[in-house]
Amino acid sequence: MSMNALQTLINQIEPPDVDAMRMARERQNNLTKPLGSLGRLERLSLQIASITGNPRPHLQHKVITTMAADHGVVAEGVSAFPQEVTPQMVLNFLHGGAAINVLARHVGARVVVVDMGVAAKLAPHPALIDKKVGSGTDNITQGAAMSAEQALQSILNGAAVVEEEIGRGLDILGTGDMGIGNTTPSAAIAAVITGSAPAVIVGRGTGVDDLGLARKVAVVQRALTVNRPDPYDALDVLAKVGGFEIGGLAGAILAAAAHRKPVIVDGFISTAAALIAATLVPSVRPYLIAAHRSQERGHTIMLQWLGLEPVLNLDLRLGEGTGAALAMTIVDVSCKVLDEMVTFAEAGVATQEA
Amino acid sequence: MSMNALQTLINQIEPPDVDAMRMARERQNNLTKPLGSLGRLERLSLQIASITGNPRPHLQHKVITTMAADHGVVAEGVSAFPQEVTPQMVLNFLHGGAAINVLARHVGARVVVVDMGVAAKLAPHPALIDKKVGSGTDNITQGAAMSAEQALQSILNGAAVVEEEIGRGLDILGTGDMGIGNTTPSAAIAAVITGSAPAVIVGRGTGVDDLGLARKVAVVQRALTVNRPDPYDALDVLAKVGGFEIGGLAGAILAAAAHRKPVIVDGFISTAAALIAATLVPSVRPYLIAAHRSQERGHTIMLQWLGLEPVLNLDLRLGEGTGAALAMTIVDVSCKVLDEMVTFAEAGVATQEA
Numbered sequence: 001m002s003m004n005a006l007q008t009l010i011n012q013i014e015p016p017d018v019d020a021m022r023m024a025r026e027r028q029n030n031l032t033k034p035l036g037s038l039g040r041l042e043r044l045s046l047q048i049a050s051i052t053g054n055p056r057p058h059l060q061h062k063v064i065t066t067m068a069a070d071h072g073v074v075a076e077g078v079s080a081f082p083q084e085v086t087p088q089m090v091l092n093f094l095h096g097g098a099a100i101n102v103l104a105r106h107v108g109a110r111v112v113v114v115d116m117g118v119a120a121k122l123a124p125h126p127a128l129i130d131k132k133v134g135s136g137t138d139n140i141t142q143g144a145a146m147s148a149e150q151a152l153q154s155i156l157n158g159a160a161v162v163e164e165e166i167g168r169g170l171d172i173l174g175t176g177d178m179g180i181g182n183t184t185p186s187a188a189i190a191a192v193i194t195g196s197a198p199a200v201i202v203g204r205g206t207g208v209d210d211l212g213l214a215r216k217v218a219v220v221q222r223a224l225t226v227n228r229p230d231p232y233d234a235l236d237v238l239a240k241v242g243g244f245e246i247g248g249l250a251g252a253i254l255a256a257a258a259h260r261k262p263v264i265v266d267g268f269i270s271t272a273a274a275l276i277a278a279t280l281v282p283s284v285r286p287y288l289i290a291a292h293r294s295q296e297r298g299h300t301i302m303l304q305w306l307g308l309e310p311v312l313n314l315d316l317r318l319g320e321g322t323g324a325a326l327a328m329t330i331v332d333v334s335c336k337v338l339d340e341m342v343t344f345a346e347a348g349v350a351t352q353e354a
Numbered sequence: 355m356s357m358n359a360l361q362t363l364i365n366q367i368e369p370p371d372v373d374a375m376r377m378a379r380e381r382q383n384n385l386t387k388p389l390g391s392l393g394r395l396e397r398l399s400l401q402i403a404s405i406t407g408n409p410r411p412h413l414q415h416k417v418i419t420t421m422a423a424d425h426g427v428v429a430e431g432v433s434a435f436p437q438e439v440t441p442q443m444v445l446n447f448l449h450g451g452a453a454i455n456v457l458a459r460h461v462g463a464r465v466v467v468v469d470m471g472v473a474a475k476l477a478p479h480p481a482l483i484d485k486k487v488g489s490g491t492d493n494i495t496q497g498a499a500m501s502a503e504q505a506l507q508s509i510l511n512g513a514a515v516v517e518e519e520i521g522r523g524l525d526i527l528g529t530g531d532m533g534i535g536n537t538t539p540s541a542a543i544a545a546v547i548t549g550s551a552p553a554v555i556v557g558r559g560t561g562v563d564d565l566g567l568a569r570k571v572a573v574v575q576r577a578l579t580v581n582r583p584d585p586y587d588a589l590d591v592l593a594k595v596g597g598f599e600i601g602g603l604a605g606a607i608l609a610a611a612a613h614r615k616p617v618i619v620d621g622f623i624s625t626a627a628a629l630i631a632a633t634l635v636p637s638v639r640p641y642l643i644a645a646h647r648s649q650e651r652g653h654t655i656m657l658q659w660l661g662l663e664p665v666l667n668l669d670l671r672l673g674e675g676t677g678a679a680l681a682m683t684i685v686d687v688s689c690k691v692l693d694e695m696v697t698f699a700e701a702g703v704a705t706q707e708a
Binding site for chain 1 (some may be wrong): 385387389391442443451453459560561635657665669684
């Protein structure tokens, strides 16, 4: 039943629309600027045209979904912050005082906060979406993070969040995460799927010292040895070394692609979710835009595996969707350039000499 | 008299306010995020605090000044576009159909269009500021671009534009340019001031082919041989191989710094103006933010000479202030993060473990 739901979602993901892209390119090439002189802005607008099937796309409704969960692996001392910070930061998101709130307001996006598996009972709040799969994962150094059923459920729950938001208006999705300890499962996922050694993937997360970093590398190594996830089976990887918010974000990505909505993938944790999504469905890749290159060590390897070049390089390593929000305003204006600039003919401007 | 006016402007430029920066850093370090996790955003907010002297700065009034002029050196076949495009694009700016108009609207900046020396009589327009120093420069392969008096006047005219805009409200300035052929004098300025060979500085501008590129390198080399500008005398460099809009932008930069307003330096041409400004007054550097790394070849060398790391890398090479507008929204939100995020204590969030 649930597996059928996932298959249905996967089957909905179509190739991008090359006709819309061609029409967008024709228009770009006639706007009053030297050919190609807006570089990445031009390429982004063509990608959005191909994703949406609209040669002059508008990104009116912008959504950042910030998904939160906890991780049993914090028992191994892998984070600089205590686990209680996860629910505290969820409240901070709901009250509008966190970085993602400031950035989302600036770019005109709404923040959709989701409890995918926080290890605390969160008081109901009108802006909090309850999609809890469990109260935090189990410790991945001692066994699987979650059951196979929970892995599937986390993906479906994340997809449901996006489908509900599409009903409220969603033209572009940015992903975000909150979960003390979640750079550790993300690094484990990245090591498995990209086939890299933990030592080149694991970074300092929220700020562990050299000893903490060495401990994290050993923890990821142990998690892989204990669990032996199958790199070609995304659900197996997610269940054995993943997290509920990571599964939720993978589902969010798949649902956005299934509905021809562009997805801006935030940093390290969101990119781990994108690795899960792209392992499940390689054809999701054209729908993805990498927001930024995180300071977290292995991020570049993950982006390379996905074939993505990040829009921004601002030394960010916060998560929450902060990089996605910043990149969203660049993607947004790339479409405005395509739509609002005049052509050489309209402006009466002489064209490039042959 | 005019020389006194320049000296007065120069004398107004004070060092940045380290107390305001320290107070801003203290606040940044108490906001609900891991220390330093917003990377460049945090550093930008501290820079703005130090420039403005305000530990919680607001950038309400945003201005992009796009300065236009023509260049006698186009007679040497250095541009892919005919000279008539300069006044045509000025009209396009005034009608709101150019890239800079779209980008400035997106980021909430007003565009101030200035005729610094277009080689055509422009019809009066309420939004066009007439600061014309001459009808285009002379051909720099045959002698000086302009007289010493014109060089000084172009700087003072550019400064006057910014001082008038400060009267209308200006919290941050972005520079922009329009002038067919102006990558050639900009490359000449860069070669002189950074002490680099023309071949490593000159790029394709709006899009010359390989033959055109070789011709541009030879043209810049000839301009330097004929004129022998003194690299330590910015006015001499500007007069011999510069342009009226480049002088105007150098003046705009100095005036902004004199009034403690941050300046976002756009791409290749604006950075040539920044080289002039920083050669005149080295203490202008802390007021500068490099918008982006242009695709134009020598730009990185120019940024290194200035000690600036660009905010964006989007393969832009358009000018007009387009990169400055995009970077402006990042700088703007960096201050909003500093101002609007709550602290750990305010949010009741546990801090980093010792």
